[in-house]
Amino acid sequence: MNHGILIFLGALIAVSCSWYGMLFAPQKQIGSAQPEPPSPTDPGAYYPSSPLGEVTLGREVYRAQGCAYCHTRMVRADVDVPRWGARRSVVRDYLFDEPVVLGSQRIGPDLANVGLRRPDAGWHYLHLYNPQLTMPEGQRSQMPPYAYLFETRPIGASPSPEALQLTGEDAPEDGYEVVPTRAAKSLVTFMRSLRADNALFEAPIPETAKAESDETGSDEEAAEAESAPAEDTPNTPEP
């Protein structure tokens, strides 16, 4: 092998093998996946439907804050279903996502179904402002506070309905309130949009998960129920 050009061409072909196998072939198969049309049993919109503007803005905040460095957004078949979702994540769940950052670490909970578990925007604001506020007594969250996504401002003519309900040492001075900025609002809208609980042909809802969710009556509390307090009493210590 004394001809550089032959090595060069050989290397080009060899390296292209993986390009073909790992990029081209998958693209051919799943690159043109289409949303699920409304069905007689489930009338309504296409799944997934093109996201609203607010959701895409929130997705940008999610990317810019590097949320994916601690949170995944994928439910794996079987092992993840009891903890993180109704069914496994599949190709079609991400059709309109951009960028698709699935994450590689679960330093924090998986967020593929966070909209299902935590539908309440108030909880999210409080959690973003200071994650320790929403933790049960004696538990500590590794999540950093995102207080910079909130604004402390003097209360105007009437208090803002979005102002955080802060008590004790977290509360702002008298006459001031803490309100979410545009970025925080978009981020929370995005997170509340994250839910994949509809059965698809390639991802039916497993029977066990269905039975469990019927028993508890609501999906919301399914995954984090043990660790998290009820939404409406975020920072009240348990007696």
Added chain:
Amino acid sequence: MSNSTEGQTSKAPSGGPGDPVETSCRVPVGLMLFCAAAWLVLGSVLALIASIKLHGAGFLADTPWLTYGRVQAASWSLFLYGFAAQAALAVGLWLICVLGRTPLVRPGLTTLGVVVWNAGVKIGLLAVLAGQGTGYEWLEIPRYASVFLFVGFVVVAAFGLITLHYRQEKPLSVSHWYLIAGLLAFPWLHGSAHLVLLDQPVRGVMQAVSHWWYAHAFLTLWLTPMALAVGFHLIPSLTGRPLHSYYLALAGFWMLLVIGGFGGVPADAPVPAWIPALSTVGVVLLSMPVLATLLNWHKTLEGVYEKARENPALRFVVLGGGCYLLLTLLMILSSFRSVNLVLQFTHFTTALAWLGLFGFVGLILFGAIYHALPRILDVEWPSARMTRAHFLGTAAGLGLFVAALSLGGVVQGRGFMDETRDFYSVTRLTFPFVGMSTLGLLLFVAGQVALLVNVVLMLAACCRRCCCPPRWLGGETATTGVAS
């Protein structure tokens, strides 16, 4: 073409100090290695900050620029593009000059390429900290800065390949093959990923697939060939023994290139099952080229391992080879579906990435730096204690970091598997391991600072001798400086 020609090439008599072939690449390679060491220190400090944030969530939390997600992204980008890719390119350039006994063609324009590359890294760093990262862990640097990286690389690599073309020593050695492959692979990988992720993004989950492929191939098809080029040159030339088997090297080379790019897709990812399956097959088959290479190195080194004790360069290379073996074993083990499901989203992933980037590639590049820089600059390493501190800091720090996070990852993964345990109680189990890893990072940072100090002192000594003090300051002239 026989064993003997190949052996001779790798043992080609290197000129003594001040060999014009080696000093010809002084400016671009010196600049790249200095920048690589500096980015490495900055990157590891950022990694330390991120690690501390895992203990005290409030640490530096008021600044958006320093939030965990951005610091972590910035630190990894600096490791990849500031340090590893840059040092690999620098070492590759030097190897091309030495192996072909040819001075570097157009060092001035090559230096321009280096400046463009580092401008890309700097803009990328600021962009990631400002929240403009792309979100893809191995390709965080946004499009406008990524273009600088591509152009800078192509300029430097092009002059490297032109130098290769004009080589005096015609036979191509094993190191040459790997250099050619590596210098081809980076623009190919980076260009493809840039195209399908940043320019014309593919739809939906294909973005994740492309990113997984890029992240895997970045290590196996770009950094690995460069590290192996170093090993195949330094091991025979530092031990004075010919390479054990030319044909084993040949087989290892082609197997690596064909198999290397298949991998990176985690088990049960939201894609058709054949993609992660193909990825697992690729990773398992990757053991063949790795074993071929390591067997070759081992047979060459057999009986003369103790030389690694006196020679810091060989010490780094041998340890790097050991890490390569460990990395491959762990990669194969964790690519099986049942194991992957447990370990995939835990600290184990981080441990494996560090083992690959610093344990294997980084250590071997450090070895090359210790061997090459004195010859390029024609100055001895100023401080043997700093060299020792760097070795100890890197080895101990990295060992502690990787061991702590792998064990922590196993504990974490097993906890997650148990549906009855709540998430935060599992996370709490990892705190002691994360603490150990922070300690490891502290040692690692200290080691890298020692490297930077050593490199800066060395460059200063070189400058004093060749360029300073300039005549117009009334100092000694350049010639008398060299004479003294």
